[in-house]
Amino acid sequence: MAIDTKQEQLLERLLLHFEIEEFLYREAELLDERKYDEWLEMIAEDIHYYMPMRRNVKFGEWERENTSDESEISWFDEGKVTLAGRVRQINTGLHWAEEPVSRVCHVVSNVQILDVQGDEVRVKSRFIIYRNRLQDETDFFVGKREDILRRDAQTGWKVAKRNITLDQNVLLAKNVTIFF
Amino acid sequence: MAIDTKQEQLLERLLLHFEIEEFLYREAELLDERKYDEWLEMIAEDIHYYMPMRRNVKFGEWERENTSDESEISWFDEGKVTLAGRVRQINTGLHWAEEPVSRVCHVVSNVQILDVQGDEVRVKSRFIIYRNRLQDETDFFVGKREDILRRDAQTGWKVAKRNITLDQNVLLAKNVTIFF
């Protein structure tokens, strides 16, 4: 097989891309299978987990479109301690908003590698998360994630930063008790 | 190109993964294009095609969550004979639930290889199936599939087992006349 340099680079990118897709799909699988503790192991200790609110703004004034993680209220703006707290809460079996637990499906798509810096890879993806619970309560959460994934020689990939863009203004769900 | 052993393994997995994605995408295409007879050729003679109902159960009591294929009623629990019967039924042009035929879109995502055993590969994927028919009747079916795909030297891949997890309790559609 005659692989030229350009194709070699392509192949290298492709292998990285595949590794990352595998990682993101496994993450989705753990969440949907409610293996929250295993999921937490995929999360770096210093994660910044962030989902802004979205505003309707004038064309071009995009800097005001998302709430700021420096000075404003968002939907999520937290670290691993809180994520771990959320997991413990569900695991009590008494977190009524998730008891009985929802049927959740994380569909991850459009995985793009934006940038590689040493051990860190900036990855963009799109998600459609379907939540169905009790008899017929149903929500769609649709949007994008921009992650920084960090490769750790010992323990594999970790999510070091997650910036979630939910494509909604008024939240079209009564609450959010799932992970993105 | 300096590919080390780990990357070699990765590449091998990737090639298999690509083959399987191609297979699943082609399957989706045949279904959406209503080439049901060609689709049947992708199905092994001994297929177990199974979609349980889902129950709301107490946290941790997951063994009761899905109806059993050994003793309970499910949505689908059948073999190739019935699948072929369903195809013949649509092809009559008199199966009113599908006449005029629905516009169906199978979106397949999160393709994961869980396991390889000889010629058989256990594959997980997620689906969003959109059904639109007549003027404006619209359904979303969202969930996961766990397949066993079997490689046949002569005839290529076949679906040998399909376990479909539809993320609904009360079925949110008046009927199911599509394939998953």
Place this chain on the structure above:
Amino acid sequence: MAIDTKQEQLLERLLLHFEIEEFLYREAELLDERKYDEWLEMIAEDIHYYMPMRRNVKFGEWERENTSDESEISWFDEGKVTLAGRVRQINTGLHWAEEPVSRVCHVVSNVQILDVQGDEVRVKSRFIIYRNRLQDETDFFVGKREDILRRDAQTGWKVAKRNITLDQNVLLAKNVTIFF
């Protein structure tokens, strides 16, 4: 790594597939990020951009199912001049149907290479496009695209033809001010 001829072919197809996925994902990204001018650079000058309406027809009479691009009215049936016009229109900041601009998410899936002819590749994909605007206006557009992508040595890939199959009969949106 012992790669046999069959696998070599597979790898070659895979690399092409990856290139095309990257292209389609980048396109989705530019659209969702409202970088319409950059998006136009991905479009060939001679593009045929086409989305038929869909009819409910008798089983088997598929030739009447989609409106013809030769003699009938469709949803889209245009070239680059009109696409560029649409971009200019949004960019005025006065195109009320898109002012304030919608939150759009292009989920692209099931990317299949159907055919390679010289520099042109025929590619099928599926899309779920989520549009959310103002407080809570929400639309799902679901369907398939069959593209011809053309490789240009200088400027990279371009969309030379796009045939969009939206899986709806009566359009389930008050208007369409997004790109597919």
Place this chain on the structure above:
Amino acid sequence: MVMFQANTLRDMVDLEHGTISREVFVNEEIYQQELEQIFARAWLFIGHESQVPKNGDYVQSKMGEEAVLLVRDRKGALHVFLNTCRHRGMKVCRYDEGNTLLFTCPFHGWSYDTDGRLVGVPEFQSAYHGELEKEKWGLPEARIHNFYGSIWATWDPDAPSFEEYLGDFEQYLRPLFQGDDGRDNGVELIGGVHKWYMPSNWKFPSTSFQSDGAHGSITHRSVNVAAIGPQGDADGGDRHPVRSKWPRVHLEVAMPGLGHSGHFTVEEAGAPYTETWQTQPEIEDYYREAHEAKMKRFAGQKLITGGGGVFPNMVYQGGGVIRKPIAVWHPAGVYTTECWRFYFVDRNAPQEVKDAMRRYYMRYAGPVGLTESDDMENWNYATPASKGTIARRYPYNYQMGLGHEYVDPSIAPGRLTPHRAEQGQRNRFARWLEFMQANNWGDMYPRSGGPKPLGY
């Protein structure tokens, strides 16, 4: 609530001429009146005792639009409770089934024993000062009746007994709960109840199922190519089991004044077994033996086989010897039905027989079944068709067999017509009219004790 006047309703449901206004299927006020007049007063099917075998077992069910719990209490007694906390209404149980000692509300923690008593109130002393009369604030409980293992309930203390409610239709319904050999209370529910929403008024399936023989050859025209019956291709691919050749009378049956009806065959016991499971000898053997035991049991008697409906919304099939499924068409808004489908097998049958039946049920019935998926399509679209301004000027035609009814107790109880007719549908609507008009059970047969109304 604005009540529809009796004469308005009688104009809409003109059973003398066999026409019924489309309005009754789409009018929101009529629907609200149905919830009050019918579903809050009639006997409704709840489930089967095999669903709650152990003390503390419970399973969700519905009465009209509302969620109820079928519970076997600590002492083994069965109850049907409204699944709602008396404090602020939250469901006290949100699991589909399970076993429990208490139902504890997730809102403020009131807890109820399995017999419905309010037994725990947080801060009963400190905040309620011990004054809350707990005995008055238990779970609302319905009257129940156990009919050969099947559980029925009504909210109305004034309703007649279930036996009176059923009347002579008992002879048509009882076989449903018999084992394959004809012994009473011989069945169990296969785990897993099909539940789905259909965009159709509940009366489309409820007034016609098993009283609309005419739809079969058209609605289900496509299914024979799939040969889903137990005999496979053997009988032209019929979706039903092979029919016996033993002499039998096919009848459309309706119970005037009660609203129940169905399609039945009546024959002398003694028919030879009809080959059915050609390709599965072990199943065949089981059914042959069961059949023979049954013929012996009923020797010299008449045998009734078939399917029907118990007013207002429970229907069942029983064609051939083998099928015993139930559907309940719960109202869920004027344009929506929440459909539940229960499947029974002889509780003593060997597992492979249960499995064979189970597979056949899944091929045939419910929203995924090859047969019934087409019923959903027709019932669905009949509903918007009833809504149009002009369409509502054209009443539906219920004239099939009108004027050809007869009564002959020597053949079978009830009013009869030869196969086929729409008298069962007319009869269900005759009863609907009575329920919609009567102020209370004192005005209605059988409670009123007056002469049986005519029915249609």
Place this chain on the structure above:
Amino acid sequence: MVMFQANTLRDMVDLEHGTISREVFVNEEIYQQELEQIFARAWLFIGHESQVPKNGDYVQSKMGEEAVLLVRDRKGALHVFLNTCRHRGMKVCRYDEGNTLLFTCPFHGWSYDTDGRLVGVPEFQSAYHGELEKEKWGLPEARIHNFYGSIWATWDPDAPSFEEYLGDFEQYLRPLFQGDDGRDNGVELIGGVHKWYMPSNWKFPSTSFQSDGAHGSITHRSVNVAAIGPQGDADGGDRHPVRSKWPRVHLEVAMPGLGHSGHFTVEEAGAPYTETWQTQPEIEDYYREAHEAKMKRFAGQKLITGGGGVFPNMVYQGGGVIRKPIAVWHPAGVYTTECWRFYFVDRNAPQEVKDAMRRYYMRYAGPVGLTESDDMENWNYATPASKGTIARRYPYNYQMGLGHEYVDPSIAPGRLTPHRAEQGQRNRFARWLEFMQANNWGDMYPRSGGPKPLGY
């Protein structure tokens, strides 16, 4: 149905002062009354004979909320039928278009000939005993009128003729169906009807389209940069074809007592051709020739050009010589309009002309068109704006040009105002008020024969 009292409606629609209550756009009872009083009685646009050229051809259309079929029967006659089976209502035809010998219902198989007669009833002898009066159970049929190839229908046997219904507006409507050279019945429908749902009350587009000249420069402010007109960039990118410089009068026209209105220009025939398709000489040639033929045909006569609306919900454009599209705004619930858009071309035009027009239509019109996508936005959001508790205390302002109307038959028929005014909108609402109040056509012009009402 609760009827709104005449005085309540008159208070809401105060045409003397030019204000109209927001309530009329959002009130559910008013909407139901519209379906009965307007859509079940008025003449409605159905389609065009070019859609059903062959015997047995049919195509779906709508009247109000209801599906109808436009059918050419076996003998070539046109019919409009309600698409509903008389038995249980199922649609007898579920394809958008096609050719057939019979319409057979998928529920129980009743079948209807293309002339609407019920011709097949399964088990007619065995189950209906030959007694069903088939001749009484055909498909409900509407009265139709063929106006230069366009098909119109009404459900009301008492309605005046279509000619009377149209009155003098005939002069404004007739050009729509003329070929490019001005010959009558000269157009054909381009295949493919745009259909979409808009979350807006049907009256927003129906009362204003082509009688709301004021919205153009604001609503469509962004479209000129796209230069979608046939002349491309040539005329500042105007979305419309280049306007003729020939002397002409611009008028807002309304037909008192009829409800039709529009925006028209009137000129003496004889204008030179205006360059339009600068970049497409072969198209230009065709239109130049057609123009000259037309000028010859109408030499010495007045020419009327423009767009308007036929009460209640059919509107059309005709600006310049070239555009001939129709929109029908079907009510689909108080907050939703089902929008249909039909596009016409001269049936004798060469294919490249048809193609050029077709592309221009797609650039301009419908939900995907660069111009009209913005109309949807404004109509959409005007609807919830009409709903608020406080908002409903602030009626809308329809005062543009109020008191400046005049009548001058030497210029053009109807009441006129100079360009621009909202008299067309006021006039459509004046007619709306009559329809909503009249008990039957005997109470309404033109049937009543009384003096024409004033109109606004």
Place this chain on the structure above:
Amino acid sequence: MVMFQANTLRDMVDLEHGTISREVFVNEEIYQQELEQIFARAWLFIGHESQVPKNGDYVQSKMGEEAVLLVRDRKGALHVFLNTCRHRGMKVCRYDEGNTLLFTCPFHGWSYDTDGRLVGVPEFQSAYHGELEKEKWGLPEARIHNFYGSIWATWDPDAPSFEEYLGDFEQYLRPLFQGDDGRDNGVELIGGVHKWYMPSNWKFPSTSFQSDGAHGSITHRSVNVAAIGPQGDADGGDRHPVRSKWPRVHLEVAMPGLGHSGHFTVEEAGAPYTETWQTQPEIEDYYREAHEAKMKRFAGQKLITGGGGVFPNMVYQGGGVIRKPIAVWHPAGVYTTECWRFYFVDRNAPQEVKDAMRRYYMRYAGPVGLTESDDMENWNYATPASKGTIARRYPYNYQMGLGHEYVDPSIAPGRLTPHRAEQGQRNRFARWLEFMQANNWGDMYPRSGGPKPLGY
């Protein structure tokens, strides 16, 4: 509108026996009556002046179901306008916030100054002939009141002043807008208002929030494992800040005749600081100093701390010294609430304190907060539970603490009960009953000047 008779409503809301019909939470006519009788007349919370610091700044808000704009005009004055064009209703502003000179309607271009005046009408001379009375067609404007920086508005010109409306509850509400050191008007809004839809009648959260102490230990049973409070694990993971040990009285407070209520503590100023931010010394230091300044400021006075609700739909928390969030439960259909949550901090606090509070708010509150996500679940499902035919026969129980109310101005204003009780909920419903019955403010306290009604 059909008005519910006073006695019907009084039967439904039986405060003497402490029961309230489920009907009030699900009845569509009652809901429509609420929009007219309550939301069009009461004082409603709009926002905070820190949201619009500069001239020309605006931000969206809501009053009842309707969108309003809070605007600071060119001269610096604040206004609240209905966001609807007087011409055809389109929203004149579709951005969530911004700064502008004019609001120009995207439909026909009418434009309004920031003080609401209609200043631009396209073609005013050419089409309106200069006759449109622009001064009568400005944006509808509400009366506003600035309460220590918070903005309130009412549509009713006849309503009492906000001070009268608040009455003695002023003492309970005022601390909400104080800085951490107790100075008035000391807070600012953190940017970003949580907005979400909850499928629940607006009265579930509005009548109970901060007057339903009993739900906490059950509804929020799971949250302590997450230890979201500022003290982290230190206090058993309590979701609230560490409680002071200083002697204080816990009270359920209700204002008879006004409808406001809450849960408060009253204590003598002078408590030592309670360690709270154990792991963040710089935050701890700030709060310790602020606390000391506050104790100095109020030396010798009573301190009121806690949370409550201002009738009809504004609620707030103020437990501990640190939390100052507001929720407004906007009605959005009988079954839906549009929930808005505002979060405040001392405007002079250092950024790290603002950040720490901001993070705590996000952990605790809103639909994503670990605490409040569970409230949504219970409020959600209480709503369908109120709908059932049978369920509606079982009124809700509001008896906690009934008959144990007392008045003692030496402790605190209003009617009091010891912690816990449902008197606050009863009191909000007592006020609801008055609003629903009164023809106008002349019939209602405080405007009527009569004796204060009893309240419950």
